[in-house]
Amino acid sequence: MSILTAERALPSPAAGWRVLLVGLGGLGCPAALALVRAGVGVLRLCDDDQVDEANLHRQILFGPQDVGTDKLRAAERTLRPLAQASGTRIELVHSRFLPENARALARDVDLVIEGADNFATKFLVADACHLEGRPLVHGAGLRWLGTAWSVTAAGRPCYRCLFEDVPAEPVANCDAAGVMGPVVGIIGALMAELGLRTLSARGACNQLWTVDGKTDTLRQVPVAARVDCPLCGSAPSIHEIEESRYLAASA
Secondary structure, three states: OOHHHHOOOOOOOHHHOEEEEEOOOOOHHHHHHHHHHHOOOEEEEEEOOEOOHHHOOOOOOOOHHHOOOEHHHHHHHHHHHHHHHHOOEEEEEEOOOOOOOHHHHHHOOOEEEEOOOOHHHHHHHHHHHHHHOOOEEEEEEEEOEEEEEEEOOOOOOOHHHHHOOOOOOOOOOHHHHOEOHHHHHHHHHHHHHHHHHHHOOOOOOOEEEEEEOOOOEEEEEEOOOOOOOOOOOOOOOOOOOOHHHHOOOOO
């Protein structure tokens, strides 16, 4: 039974929704689990990595038996019984989200949920979704902190309103700085919830949700659109996906 059956006022059935999940890591795993249980019509998983033993504490779709195997195949095995019960069709995209496939991947779904572990991919997903007019949910987690927020199909405010551009210098990621598994678990579930609300026209957009695992607090911070934003501002300069903007792009 879909978790959405408890809220009968939702205007659109989850079975009709197509969702692309970029990155099947600590954020993507709990998000995928929640989306399948919700009974979305199609859940498309995009990744090209293998299961790493060091990540098992936060990548909850995998177990020791999956170490060294393809993430997408391992996730499909875990999700299959739930998908059969909820009516979700799982589709696998054995690729990173890259400049050459970004717009096509975004164009073919109703919603994109981004759980990448690097800024290059996050900006690439943001740009592709804006150019294709697709709603998007972002998520991130590092050490004890996690964030999630959704962007409407209109794409304003967008990811570039908040972070402007890909950092010029290397930025610490989960592998280097570590992350608490329960923190990204909460964020992944919140990303799925924000995505379902967005698709049902009840999205909580323009709000950055922050989880602090040390204090067990959840905060909402308004995100304002920037007039001079190169993607969604009054005179945008980004009209196409150019590979030079995302030199390190990987999901």
